[in-house]
Amino acid sequence: MHRDARRxxxxxxxxxxxxxxxxxxxxxxxxxxxxAVHDPHDMSFRPLSAPSTEHxxxxxxxxxxxxxxxxxxxxxxxxxxxxxxxxALVVGVLIGLVCAWFGGVTDHALMRFSDILLAVxxxxxxxxxxAFFRPSPLVLSLVLAGLSWPTTAKAIRAQALVVxxxxxxxxxxxxxxxxxxxxxxxxxxxxxxxxxxxxxAKARMAMxxxxxxxxxxxxxxxxxxxGMMISYALKYYYLDIWWNWLIPPILxxxxxxxxxxxxxxxxEKVFDPRLKExx
Amino acid sequence: MKHSQRxxxxxxxxxxxxxxxxxxxxxSYSVPRWLPGDFVTAMYSSSHVTLNAEQExxxxxxxxxxxxxxxxxxxxxxxxxxxxxxxxxxxxxxxREALPWTLLLxxxxxxxxxxxxxxxxxxxxxxxxxxxxxxxxxxxxVLEGFPEIGTAVILLLVFALHxxxxxxxxxxxxxxxxxxxxxxxxxxxxLALPLLxxxxxxxxxxxxxxxxxxxxxxxxxxxxxxxxxGLPSLRIRYAHxxxxxxxxxxxxxxxRIAFMVTGALVVETIYAYPGxxxxxxNAIAMRDLPLIQGIVLLSSLMVLFVNLALEFVYGxxxxxxxxxx
Numbered sequence: 001m002h003r004d005a006r007r008x009x010x011x012x013x014x015x016x017x018x019x020x021x022x023x024x025x026x027x028x029x030x031x032x033x034x035x036a037v038h039d040p041h042d043m044s045f046r047p048l049s050a051p052s053t054e055h056x057x058x059x060x061x062x063x064x065x066x067x068x069x070x071x072x073x074x075x076x077x078x079x080x081x082x083x084x085x086x087x088a089l090v091v092g093v094l095i096g097l098v099c100a101w102f103g104g105v106t107d108h109a110l111m112r113f114s115d116i117l118l119a120v121x122x123x124x125x126x127x128x129x130x131a132f133f134r135p136s137p138l139v140l141s142l143v144l145a146g147l148s149w150p151t152t153a154k155a156i157r158a159q160a161l162v163v164x165x166x167x168x169x170x171x172x173x174x175x176x177x178x179x180x181x182x183x184x185x186x187x188x189x190x191x192x193x194x195x196x197x198x199x200x201a202k203a204r205m206a207m208x209x210x211x212x213x214x215x216x217x218x219x220x221x222x223x224x225x226x227g228m229m230i231s232y233a234l235k236y237y238y239l240d241i242w243w244n245w246l247i248p249p250i251l252x253x254x255x256x257x258x259x260x261x262x263x264x265x266x267x268e269k270v271f272d273p274r275l276k277e278x279x
Numbered sequence: 280m281k282h283s284q285r286x287x288x289x290x291x292x293x294x295x296x297x298x299x300x301x302x303x304x305x306x307s308y309s310v311p312r313w314l315p316g317d318f319v320t321a322m323y324s325s326s327h328v329t330l331n332a333e334q335e336x337x338x339x340x341x342x343x344x345x346x347x348x349x350x351x352x353x354x355x356x357x358x359x360x361x362x363x364x365x366x367x368x369x370x371x372x373x374x375r376e377a378l379p380w381t382l383l384l385x386x387x388x389x390x391x392x393x394x395x396x397x398x399x400x401x402x403x404x405x406x407x408x409x410x411x412x413x414x415x416x417x418x419x420x421v422l423e424g425f426p427e428i429g430t431a432v433i434l435l436l437v438f439a440l441h442x443x444x445x446x447x448x449x450x451x452x453x454x455x456x457x458x459x460x461x462x463x464x465x466x467x468x469x470l471a472l473p474l475l476x477x478x479x480x481x482x483x484x485x486x487x488x489x490x491x492x493x494x495x496x497x498x499x500x501x502x503x504x505x506x507x508x509g510l511p512s513l514r515i516r517y518a519h520x521x522x523x524x525x526x527x528x529x530x531x532x533x534x535r536i537a538f539m540v541t542g543a544l545v546v547e548t549i550y551a552y553p554g555x556x557x558x559x560x561n562a563i564a565m566r567d568l569p570l571i572q573g574i575v576l577l578s579s580l581m582v583l584f585v586n587l588a589l590e591f592v593y594g595x596x597x598x599x600x601x602x603x604x
């Protein structure tokens with residue numbers, strides 16, 4: 001199944017496009033700081049100067065190099081998305097497996113709890129926490145992950161129940177395999193495609209939220225972010241800075257969201273057993 | 280058996296929404312209490328305003344008058360939501376002014392994108408494999424990748440600032456006395472760009488979801504039976520198939536709400552539309568904590584209410600749920 005999946009993924013144009021875009025942006029994230037010759041917080045340059053060989057994208061109203069800001073901004077958005085996606089995935093997988101394995105009261109209680117979390121609009125809690133406590137981005141990503149694990153947990157639980165009843169797992173149990181053995185050797189590896197789906201969907205949501213909330217001014221203003229750059233640049237739209245200050249962060253953000261969307265859509269299409277037919 | 284299961288799922292979700300509403304109220308009630316110090320220090324420690332001892336004591340008295348959660352709930356339901364510092368106005372009044380604009384914008388956007396997205400999705404699934412369907416799926420997937428910040432700023436730059444076809448801010452032309460017809464036209468003119476942005480954001484999801492589930496439904500045996508009976512294709516498509524393709528729209532709506540609400544906030548802010556989103560943005564910028572709290576709580580409850588209403592609509596449309604109850 002996994003080998004087939006690799007072949008199907010490689011043949012899916014959405015996956016190829018998404019992966020290529022993600023690779024490009026990943027390169028920017030990793031190598032970005034080496035290109036950023038200036039410190040993005042350095043305010044010693046002439047404000048609002050046009051692009052030059054010194055500042056490829058010019059400088060902003062505070063005399064900061066826009067290219068360096070941009071490279072650090074992408075990095076912050078991507079890291080926020082990946083960290084949130086990772087935490088939500090780990091929590092979701094653990095809870096999903098616990099529910100499927102133990103069943104009974106544990107399962108029932110955790111699933112009803114996740115129904116409630118699913119109904120709570122996570123943006124609103126995030127806004128409340130960000131506005132009141134001004135926490136670090138890590139705390140915000142923890143909060144977001146803590147609110148968004150239920151979808152993954154439900155998907156994992158449903159599929160784990162199927163695997164648990166499948167013939168080879170029953171056989172393994174009859175041969176005396178322990179619970180720990182079945183969970184680590186059968187359940188966890190066989191659910192791997194669901195991890196990818198869950199991770200891509202969560203990372204996409206987290207990046208979108210980070211950009212939007214930083215646009216609204218809910219993150220530390222000294223932390224560079226694509227959303228914040230757009231919000232600052234928009235105030236100077238009348239100065240003809242749109243092509244060097246406003247469009248670059250918009251372009252980067254759009255490419256980023258597009259890359260993760262394509263990956264998420266294609267992973268879901270290829271791996272979700274229910275959607276396979278709808279290809 | 281299947282019916283009662285479906286029915287209990289229905290009941291479970293309704294209970295979950297009610298509990299979620301209670302959780303939101305409790306969080307909103309207790310967040311200020313978790314702050315080190317209190318509302319007054321939180322508001323003024325980082326602002327330029329200096330208070331004398333008497334003012335501080337008065338403010339503190341005002342903010343600590345609410346004792347328990349019960350009292351908070353009573354205040355909430357009697358619209359006694361406190362006082363905004365930045366606007367020096369009761370919060371309930373600010374929200375009452377902003378709410379109709381948000382309802383107009385979001386209501387129109389959701390209604391249009393759902394109805395049109397659903398119809399387009401059903402038609403696309405019916406024409407599966409043809410060029411037009413493939414083109415639709417492709418362009419909608421691309422559109423799904425555009426964040427609202429990007430589309431909003433670009434539409435604003437091109438159509439409002441460069442071409443000047445649409446106003447760049449506000450919900451109506453201020454200080455003008457005009458007849459109702461002209462006023463309605465003016466409001467529509469202001470609504471056009473934010474609405475278009477939201478439609479571009481909401482439509483693809485509805486279209487793709489409906490198409491996906493419709494493709495599955497069309498494979499069912501009862502569709503074959505309907506075809507064999509020689510029913511007209513329009514009747515098969517809508518009376519038989521489309522009803523059953525509705526479930527994902529309802530179940531996924533709750534999951535997509537995070538995106539939708541965040542997007543709406545950003546869009547309102549970019550177009551300076553006078554709704555709750557812009558009010559929240561201003562409240563954040565001025566660190567008006569009571570106002571933020573009020574808007575957040577009210578919008579969360581509205582989101583929950585919409586979810587709950589959809590759950591009922593779904594039960595009403597889907598024959599399996601209806602007959603079970």
